[in-house]
Amino acid sequence: MRRVVSLYLPNWPVDRLLRGLGEAAPPPDLPLILAGRSGRRRVVLAANQSALTQGTRIGMAATQAQALIPGLDVRDADPAGDDAALGRLAIWAMRRYAPVCQPDPPDGLAIDATGAAHLKGGEAAMLADMIERLEAEGVRADAAIGPTYGAAHAVVRFRGVCRVVGDNAVDAAIGGLPLAALRLPMELIANLNRMGFERIADVAHRPRAPLTLRFGHELGRRIDQAYGRLEEPLIPVEALEVPSVARVFGEPIGAPETLARHIAALVADLCGALEAAGLGVRRLDWLCFRVDNRIEAQRVSLARPTRDAPRLTRLLFDRIDKVDPGFGIERMTLSAVQAEPLHWRPGESALGEAGTPDLSDLVDILSNRIGPQRLYRLIPIENDVPERSVRKAPPLSVAPALDWSPDWPRPARLLKRPEPVETMALLPDNPPTHFTWRGVRRRVVRADGPERIFGEWRRRDAEVWAVRDYFQVEDEAGRRFWLFRAGDGEDGRTGSQAWFIHGLFG
Incomplete structure (x- = not known):
């Protein structure tokens, strides 16, 4: 099912102006408007929050706004510049999120995220990432995703919250919204209102012929x-500097073996262009333009820049079954949306010594099948608290010089959160004689410890006195566990003295 994002920028002209001014930008509490021509009148085209709070309205005469708000900062609007900047933002979104991105002037983007959201950790995580990144740059944003652009556009602008609309939840999501959410002309909305139609649900399920007449x-x-009964094609933005190759077919194609043959030819052409530029591809977009104006897009990410044609061809072959050719594909493009200088890495030295094994091919295959966020390596961090002493890193990242201390072994599996256990131990330093975890009672036959770990006083006051005493214990079946007592066994300020399991060995 198609999944389309509507990215809404409610105050794009003002945000773009303030970001461009940098340190010279006026303070947020100073009312500011952007004025431009509408016919013969000079009207307010955009305003900051301070001006809107004090009574300014979009479409109001600029002279009326100046009379209403003393000291109003009036600047010239730049609609052409806003639209051009929106196109550049679409290119940024195309490179970061999904292959098909279209500017939706004056205040948004349409992004076909079908099959791409898993690369960012899911749909909700992708929307949150868009909003956070734009707001970090001073641009207010909101976003919604749904099976159609019309549904996502309506939800994000008229519900005011970041939402994920399910494939079968369009009517529930937009039925109660005003008719303006359908992107209808104002004159048509006024005519519908005069007839008593106020909400989308009032017209969505009525007989079509009388309404059309x-x-x-x-x-x-x-x-x-x-509602998804009529296709709304998106026209993807194109970055001129992106290496790209294309093929146009006299007759529409759709058979998997035909797609595979043309993929191989496109990859060979693209690798030739990359070699001429001294580049390797890190992110590859394959677009199939169907005869019904729909675009099937697939994105391939790579761990390292490469222009190895067999590898790229193999990765794209894995995506053929995800492409729905419909009634046929009339054009195919292959674009290196992220390319980097390629440095030669020899597999062997001149003396015949084996070099470092290149795992990038395996990493590429796995990450494109299961998602890059699920493929990682664990690296140590200099911290005594176990859950803070490790973090995820890209699978081919350079290993840090820091390593875990060999003094006290650490379990192979660390639980996401310590789980409470029922146990008994002689205070303050003896290990437990038994413990019950997840309903199973286990007798301890061997134990080592305690290893005392203190809290990080600089983080928060609660950790100034916090103590954990860790024990490695083995039950009668030979299974080994990592238990700790919250506290030193004597002073109540150091912890609750309750016992927890934190990990498993082997």
Whole structure:
């Protein structure tokens, strides 16, 4: 099922202006408007929050706004510059999130994220990442994703929250929204309101013929687009500097073996272009343009820059079964949306000594099948607290010089959170004689410890006195566990004195 994101930038012209001014930008509490021509009138085209709070409205005459707010900062609007910047933002989104991104002037982007959200940890995580990154740059944003652009566009602009609309939840998500959420002309909305139609649900399930006869075809078209009954194609933005190759077919194609043959040819052409530029590809977009104006897009990410044609071809072959050719594909493009200088890495030295094994091919195959966020290596961090002494890193990242201390072994598996156990031990330094975990009672036959670990006083006051005493214990079946007591066994300030299991050995 198709999944489309509507990225909404509610105050794009003002945010772009303030970001461009940098340190010279006026303070947020100073009312500011951007004024431009609408016919013969000079009207407010955008305003910051301070001006809106004090009574300014979009479309108001600029002179009226100046009379209403003393000291109002009035600047010239730049709609052409705003649209151009929106196109550059679409290129950024295309490189980071999904292959098909289209500017939706004046205040948004349309992003076809079908098959791409898992690369960012899922749909909700992808939307949160978009919003956080833009707001870090001073651009207010909100986003929604749904099976159609019409549904996502309506939800994000008229519900005001970041939402994920399910494939079968379009009616529940937009039915109660006003008719303006369907992107209808204002005159048509006014006519519908005069007839008593206020919400999308009022018209969405009525007989179509009387509505079309009275109000024209636009109402039905927007309803069908929102509910997925009519395709709304997106035109992807293109970055001119991106190495790209394309093939146009005289007759539409769709058979998997035909797709595979043309993929191999496109990869060979792209690798030739990359070699001429001294580049290797890190992110590859394969776009298939169907005869019904729909685009099937697949993205391949690589751990290291490469222009190895057999490897790229093999990775794209794995994606053929994810492409729905529909009634046929009339054009295919292959673009290196992220390319980097390629440095030669020899597999063997001149003396015949074996070099470091290259695992990047395996990493590429696994990450493109299961998602890059699920493939990682664990590296140590200089910290005594066990759950803070490790973090995830890319699988081919350079190993740090720091290593775990060999003085006290650590378990092969660390639980996500310590789990409480029922046990008995002689205080303050004796190991437990038995413990019950997840309903199973285990008798301890061997133990080593305690290893005392203190809290990090610089983080928070609660850790100033915090202590954990860790024990390695073995039960009668030979299974080994990592238990700790919260506290030193004597002073109540150091912890609750309760026992927990934190990991398993072997």
